[in-house]
Amino acid sequence: MNNEKSFISKLKSYLIFAGPATFAFLVVMIVPCIYGLYLTFTNWDGISATHAFVGFANYVTAFKDKDFITSFVFTVKYAFFAVILTNVIAFLLAYVVTSGIKGQNFFRAGFFTPNLIGGVLLGLIWQFLFNDLIVYIGTNFKIPILSQSWLSDPTKAFWALVIIAVWQGIGYQMIIYVAGFMNVPKDVLEAASIDGASGFQKMKSVILPLMIPSFTVTGFLTIKGAFMAYDTNLALTAGGPYNSTEMISMHIYNKAFLSQQYGTGQAEAFVLFAIVSILTFTQVYISKKLEVEA
Amino acid sequence: MITFTKYKILLGVSIMKKTKIMSIMLTLAIGVSIFTGCGSTSSGSSSSANQKVTITLLNSKSEIETQLEDEAKAFTKVNPNITIQVMPVGSGTTFQKLSSMYAAGNAPTIQMNDPGDVAKFKDKYIDLSSQKWVNDADDGALDVTKIGGKMIGFPVCTEGYGLIYNKAVLDKAVGGSFDPTTIQTRSDLEGLFKKIQATGVDALDISPLDWSLGNHFLPISYSDQSNKFNDVATFIKNLQVGSVNLASNVPFNGLMDTFDMMKNYNHEKKDPMAGTYDNAAQYVSKGTVGTWFMGDWAWPDLQKAGATGQFGFLPLPISNNASDYGNTQIPVGVTKFMSIDGSQNSKAQQAAAEKFLSWMVYSKTGQDYMVNKESMIPPFKNITIAPQNPLAKSIQDYVKAGKTLEFMTVLPSDHYAVLGADMQKYLAGKENRATLVTDIQNYWKTVK
Numbered sequence: 065m066n067n068e069k070s071f072i073s074k075l076k077s078y079l080i081f082a083g084p085a086t087f088a089f090l091v092v093m094i095v096p097c098i099y100g101l102y103l104t105f106t107n108w109d110g111i112s113a114t115h116a117f118v119g120f121a122n123y124v125t126a127f128k129d130k131d132f133i134t135s136f137v138f139t140v141k142y143a144f145f146a147v148i149l150t151n152v153i154a155f156l157l158a159y160v161v162t163s164g165i166k167g168q169n170f171f172r173a174g175f176f177t178p179n180l181i182g183g184v185l186l187g188l189i190w191q192f193l194f195n196d197l198i199v200y201i202g203t204n205f206k207i208p209i210l211s212q213s214w215l216s217d218p219t220k221a222f223w224a225l226v227i228i229a230v231w232q233g234i235g236y237q238m239i240i241y242v243a244g245f246m247n248v249p250k251d252v253l254e255a256a257s258i259d260g261a262s263g264f265q266k267m268k269s270v271i272l273p274l275m276i277p278s279f280t281v282t283g284f285l286t287i288k289g290a291f292m293a294y295d296t297n298l299a300l301t302a303g304g305p306y307n308s309t310e311m312i313s314m315h316i317y318n319k320a321f322l323s324q325q326y327g328t329g330q331a332e333a334f335v336l337f338a339i340v341s342i343l344t345f346t347q348v349y350i351s352k353k354l355e356v357e358a
Numbered sequence: 359m360i361t362f363t364k365y366k367i368l369l370g371v372s373i374m375k376k377t378k379i380m381s382i383m384l385t386l387a388i389g390v391s392i393f394t395g396c397g398s399t400s401s402g403s404s405s406s407a408n409q410k411v412t413i414t415l416l417n418s419k420s421e422i423e424t425q426l427e428d429e430a431k432a433f434t435k436v437n438p439n440i441t442i443q444v445m446p447v448g449s450g451t452t453f454q455k456l457s458s459m460y461a462a463g464n465a466p467t468i469q470m471n472d473p474g475d476v477a478k479f480k481d482k483y484i485d486l487s488s489q490k491w492v493n494d495a496d497d498g499a500l501d502v503t504k505i506g507g508k509m510i511g512f513p514v515c516t517e518g519y520g521l522i523y524n525k526a527v528l529d530k531a532v533g534g535s536f537d538p539t540t541i542q543t544r545s546d547l548e549g550l551f552k553k554i555q556a557t558g559v560d561a562l563d564i565s566p567l568d569w570s571l572g573n574h575f576l577p578i579s580y581s582d583q584s585n586k587f588n589d590v591a592t593f594i595k596n597l598q599v600g601s602v603n604l605a606s607n608v609p610f611n612g613l614m615d616t617f618d619m620m621k622n623y624n625h626e627k628k629d630p631m632a633g634t635y636d637n638a639a640q641y642v643s644k645g646t647v648g649t650w651f652m653g654d655w656a657w658p659d660l661q662k663a664g665a666t667g668q669f670g671f672l673p674l675p676i677s678n679n680a681s682d683y684g685n686t687q688i689p690v691g692v693t694k695f696m697s698i699d700g701s702q703n704s705k706a707q708q709a710a711a712e713k714f715l716s717w718m719v720y721s722k723t724g725q726d727y728m729v730n731k732e733s734m735i736p737p738f739k740n741i742t743i744a745p746q747n748p749l750a751k752s753i754q755d756y757v758k759a760g761k762t763l764e765f766m767t768v769l770p771s772d773h774y775a776v777l778g779a780d781m782q783k784y785l786a787g788k789e790n791r792a793t794l795v796t797d798i799q800n801y802w803k804t805v806k
Binding site: 111215216298318321322323324 | 389449450451453454457460478479481482566568628629630631632634771772775779780782783786788
């Protein structure tokens with residue numbers, strides 16, 4: 065009877081504090097998700113009043129769609145470079161900014177500011193930079209690689225996307241790494257110095273293992289962000305030139321709303337969801353396994 | 359001392375009671391305020407004739423957004439009970455915007471659609487066949503919107519496209535007054551381009567926009583197939599079945615040969631994909647290029663860029679035989695229809711919307727807005743105001759001379775995105791004619 069009472073009272077206090085938020089989360093995210101999953105097995109076109117059950121037909125179409133595979137491979141390439149570059153640069157910046165140089169708080173704020181600019185605005189600013197400003201500089205100073213707009217060539221447009229993803233992301237990840245650096249216990253570092261470890265050895269054997277929780281978080285955020293990228297993709301290239309930089313989110317959105325094949329689009333969205341979930345769960349699982357105590 | 363402690367305890371309890379009551383009231387207030395956002399978002403009000411009615415209008419013609427808002431205010435001046443909120447589509451297509459608004463339960467009262475999208479909402483739009491303006495609409499203008507026994511569209515504007523030319527530049531090139539009827543074959547056009555280049559100005563600007571190349575340029579090859587509406591429709595059906603061999607199709611190849619010729623004189627030749635709509639509007643306004651492949655909807659943008667002097671349209675000839683169909687004609691047609699939603703708007707709102715549409719056609723202010731301020735060619739026989747904008751005048755000249763092609767307005771919703779991308783590749787030299795033909799034929803086979 066004691067147990068029963070405390071469960072009900074626990075439930076009561078949960079509902080009072082977290083009830084509204086849980087309700088909102090269920091209604092806005094979980095219920096539409098389940099309804100969407102149900103819709104992938106129907107042939108609804110978005111506006112008619114009726115729809116019929118079609119089984120796995122939408123998933124078959126989704127896998128046969130070769131543009132889906134192309135966009136997916138493109139997004140994987142983009143994610144690979146964006147994740148690695150963002151994390152390496154953020155880590156280095158965090159190291160510099162915690163090493164006690166003058167004005168480091170100013171630098172911390174400064175490096176974080178790009179993250180505050182929203183995706184669409186960011187894309188438009190960089191579009192102007194790539195199309196007009198850099199081309200102007202390239203033609204005036206006779207630098208051939210900058211004389212043509214990077215956005216009109218598929219390969220260069222890919223790198224343009226990576227550049228702005230890194231530029232926007234390093235601030236946020238840097239903050240997480242700074243917190244990680246601050247949490248490395250000073251006595252362990254001192255002990256290592258006393259034992260004669262060099263800076264590089266300290267980094268390799270003491271700091272990195274103790275910062276693995278930070279890597280868990282940053283790895284998860286950057287991988288998810290790279291796979292779900294849509295707003296910067298739309299604003300910078302809109303999938304151009306000629307659909308060569310169409311990432312998977314944009315492909316799914318266009319399939320559903322532009323080509324009006326909602327069933328296929330939603331099925332592709334679930335496939336993406338499954339893939340990204342597996343990827344991030346694996347990453348978090350491995351990171352957690354590697355974590356060590358101080 | 360005991361009394362004092364008791365007093366403190368009593369005071370403490372009463373303060374506790376007060377704060378407890380305060381906190382309960384605060385929680386209630388915050389809790390209720392969460393639900394204020396859940397109210398019905400439909401923009402309707404009551405149905406009495408003297409009550410104020412607010413209706414919404416979704417405008418998909420971004421170049422007239424400000425003018426349409428002013429027109430709405432002008433309408434409210436004479437009809438104080440009716441307020442019209444004009445909203446632009448913003449990013450994405452009109453269909454995407456409308457699907458999400460219908461799903462959210464706040465579909466606009468008046469919706470401006472491309473002709474191809476009107477049929478998709480046929481269950482939601484009200485029948486307008488009893489409206490007075492139906493008899494005054496141009497012949498054939500309403501054919502596309504007669505669906506399922508109802509007539510569900512109000513034609514907003516007639517538009518046309520071709521090669522916009524800056525008369526001052528062309529006069530200089532030909533050394534006199536340029537006459538557009540002299541361009542009747544591809545060699546005439548190329549000769550003109552050469553003369554323009556000789557004056558030190560680039561002959562033409564091709565904007566690498568997927569909607570321009572995919573939905574305007576390429577479909578000229580469809581309408582050039584025949585001067586009969588039904589034959590063109592059959593051609594499209596044959597494309598879907600896969601029985602058309604574009605590689606041997608004469609009008610298609612003729613158009614693409616003209617395109618190849620145009621590529622040589624393109625101002626953006628060095629980097630064809632870098633051109634933008636706004637830059638091209640500036641070039642042709644200022645005389646930096648002689649011609650621009652675009653339509654008469656661009657007139658407000660040319661005005662903004664400071665255009666002075668005369669402008670007009672040249673056709674896109676597809677052969678060197680002057681009498682071939684398509685050599686001296688430009689595509690002209692109704693490109694936007696407004697429809698009234700009956701499923702999420704009250705009867706009062708529908709009536710107000712019908713009143714506004716009639717006012718646009720029959721009142722002096724409405725006509726002035728349509729023709730002069732919004733630079734549109736009205737698809738109504740009763741509107742006799744002559745358009746001020748030179749591009750519209752040029753189109754009316756072509757219409758009066760009977761020199762028009764069908765403006766392919768009913769194409770699949772992703773035609774511009776898919777085939778526009780292929781046309782961009784062809785423009786940039788990234789694919790050849792054979793690949794383009796395969797891409798076009800394969801795309802049409804996927805269209806249901």
